[in-house]
Amino acid sequence: MKENQVDIQTAAAQTATKQKNPLVQLIDRLYELFDNKKIRFIVLAAAVAVLLYLPMRTSMYFMEVMTNVWFYVVMCLGLNIIVGFAGLLSLGYAAFFAVGAYTTGILILHYGVNFWLTLPVSVLMAVIAGLAIGTPTLKLRSDYLAIVTLGFGEMTRLAARNLEITGRATGLVGISRPSIFGMTLYKINHFYYAFLLLAILAIFVSYRLQDSRIGRAWKCIREDEDAAEAMGINVVAIRLFAFVIGSVFGALAGSFMAVKMTAISPDSFLFTQSVMILLAVVLGGMGKIPGVILGAFAMVIFPEIFRGIGQYRMLIFGLLLLVLMIYRPQGLWPERSGGYSAKGKI
């Protein structure tokens, strides 16, 4: 009896120490600090200043990697709207990226359109593609969407491979560089700023969407579809909207990528590309914007650091997905305590 009590006491003491784990305390403290608007502003301003200053100091290689990071941040935030906010699994995200890249590429190369004018067309094409895939599938079970998007991703790649206008297997080569205010963008630094700007825009739009009426509707549908419908949310329309917005993010990133690379080929839009983006979103934490940004960073930087792993890369990513889903489904940067969901605190 007495031993039991001691056991309970030690157990209680252990949980107490667990709660007062210094690291957790520190993180909680940081969160509190970050809640303060002034401090948040200072931290963010400092971060942006460092990011703007970076190109003046670092090497070309580093800039290339960082540009890639911003590119992935945009793509991941786009997919995050579909997977994280609305809870729909899309496995063909690279297709939207392809839609944007090819639209811009074809318009510039074959019709000589100004780059900036191709952007609205690219957005329009992404909306059409999103609607074409979403409309038949979003009424159905969510698994259907997963496989249809997988099929769609593959279809887009095959179409790009076989069509005359997309340059078949060689793709489009020699897309001219864009210019702004009479200055042609050609250096890596220019594209660094372009993608940084795009990423900041994507982050801003993501936050605005998250806190909007639509954003709350997405979360509501994700947690409980029936309850959402009972509350008067048009489930299909709201989901379709998530799908379309997500595809627009991808297409814009694709358009910019087309002019950065000046060449695109069907092999840039493989299934593994879609999976990488998905993994970044899952890794960082679905539905959490800072988490997704962190995920995008990790996804780009990790292979750069571990160059040797080469062919084992995707194998490791697969294992990571499995382990994450079983042991830490909320991702690396979980929603802070105080966030609410249908199942209580996460």
Place this chain on the structure above:
Amino acid sequence: MSLQEIVVQQIVNGLLLGSFYGLVALGYSMVYGIVKLLNFAHADVYMVGGFCSLTLLTFFGKTFLGNGWAGIVVSMLITMIVVGLLGVIIERVAYKPLRNAPRLSLLITALGVSMILYNSVMVITGGEYRAYKTGLGFQGISIGSIFITHTQAILIVAAIALMLVLHLFITRTMYGKAMRAISMDLDCCRLMGVNCNKIIALTFFVGTALAASAGTMAGVYYGSLHFFMGFVIGIKAFTSAVIGGIGIIPGAMLGGLLLGLLESFGTQIPFIGSEWKDVFSFSILIIILIFKPTGLLGKKESERM
């Protein structure tokens, strides 16, 4: 060739293609029916089956069995058991801990398993094509200008025989009955004293074994294997399962054969060359989803997930 002969030739091709699709689709459909999981890893199991039987066949080729039909049959049976057990392990390790988790987590896990499988094989094979050498000749039966090799004929018969065995297993045995019951209501079955975990494991075993047999047959038929060969057939098998009505066993077989036929005739249509073959099947999937999402044999579903 006359039109009639082209038609017959395409029927043979279509049936063969369709029986591969059907065998893989069965596994998708069975697993979906029971645990409501779209098992992405299933297509990769098909590929693993192909490689496993190739390894065994190379081994048996040096023994008295040889690499003719005797060797192929023995290695296919062993492959079915080995890969079937792999399916059970996958279920135990990856899917069982998540049985009550959100569907999204389960789908992502399945994707992870799929990546692990095909990347492991890629690392082992170095990402190259492997020739599937058999001792089978190219003799066959010719009727007019139509030519059907013995291999083709035997493979079609074997695939259809496997489907029939499965059908009997599902409809006539206690295990089959338990599977059908679980697909209707898992919790209720548990209350009735059905050992659900065992039956779910058995379902994975049977489904995976069938995919492995299809992988072996595809190896024998096409004569080469590649680590990514499961990807496209996975989508097509899923299309087959949807055409027939997912979760319905005869539907998967019917859907597979139908898709095989559609595909082999579709490529004969002018403007749809063989390079558009895959696009053609995906379009069929989307068309089916728009007009008849429950599939040909499916009943109207009121449940929404």
